[in-house]
Amino acid sequence: MFDDSYLSHWQVAAPELVKRGMIATFYINPGKAEYQKFASHWEDELWRQGMVYADHTMTHQGFADLDGAEHEIGDCADIIRRIVPGPERRLLSFGKPGLGPGHWNISAEDFAALLRRHDLIDRPTFDKHGAVYHLQSSEQMLALADRAIATQGMEYLIIHGVERIGPNVKWQDFWALKQDVFLPLLDGLQQRQAQRQLWITDHISQHQYETERDSAELRVRSAEDGTLRVELTCQADPLLYRLPLTLLTELPSTWREALVTQGDREKRVAVTDRLIRYDAIPGGGTIVVRPIG
Secondary structure (H helix, E strand, C coil): CCCHHHHHHHHHHCCCCCCCCCEEEEEECCCCCHHCEEECHHHHCCHHCEEEEEEECCCCCCCCCHHHHHHHHHHHHHHHHHHHCCCCCCCCEEEECCCCCECCCCCCHHHHHHHHHCCCCCCCCCCCCCCCECCCCHHHHHHHHHHHHCCCCCCCCCCCCCCCCCCCCCCCCCCCCCCHHHHHHHHHHHHHHCCCCCCCCCCHHHHHHHHHHCCCCCEEEEEEEEEEEEECCCCCCCCCCCCCEEEEEEEECCCCEEEEEEEEEEEECCCCEEEEEECCCCCCCCCEECCCC
């Protein structure tokens, strides 16, 4: 996760992520000077590279009342949905800027209602997950990834600036993470991803997947005439939770390859040790598995 719309996000972070086939969540402030001066990079480039935008308020200055909160939070969400094509209703991640007391002058109930109204999901806490502030070395940061692998859970890292190197760099972004820490971190994550130990994704996809998976129900409708028919459902709102879940299905020992269809989705899948691995959308229609050959 990258906060505050800094120059280093599009100058350093995004290009290095793209090199490694990885993505991140960028928490933007469309009202900040850093964003407005270089708006074309945010509005025309990063999201086309696969990066995901999240709501970090318009100006990072907080607000005095509900009207101010609606502007800071709601307008930022509207701008992201305007920039990035997608369904009219979709979830966005929200990261509350780190400001002291007196900058958030609405009740917790009003704050929660505002997030719900704009289909925003509050991200996990900054505590113990901030680069430079909490964690200084790539080894410390990769320890988060290894903890996620060990627990089969989720971990995350929040980064502000990344060191910019060049003859015309006169200042560094806030809490700039040195490149000799940042690049080995990405290499270590890439290695773990290549070994299929990690799924490196954005906050909302992780949230959607866990929400769907934790309320999913799988039911075999029939297993006749060499064809398996399965129904996958979940309790989450289908308008906001439509991420494919990964399924493992055990098949007869004579199967070598299977054709998996759901609606207009179709995929050939190799059978390994009597198992196939494939993706299916909860509530997306009957999953049909047939042998090939």
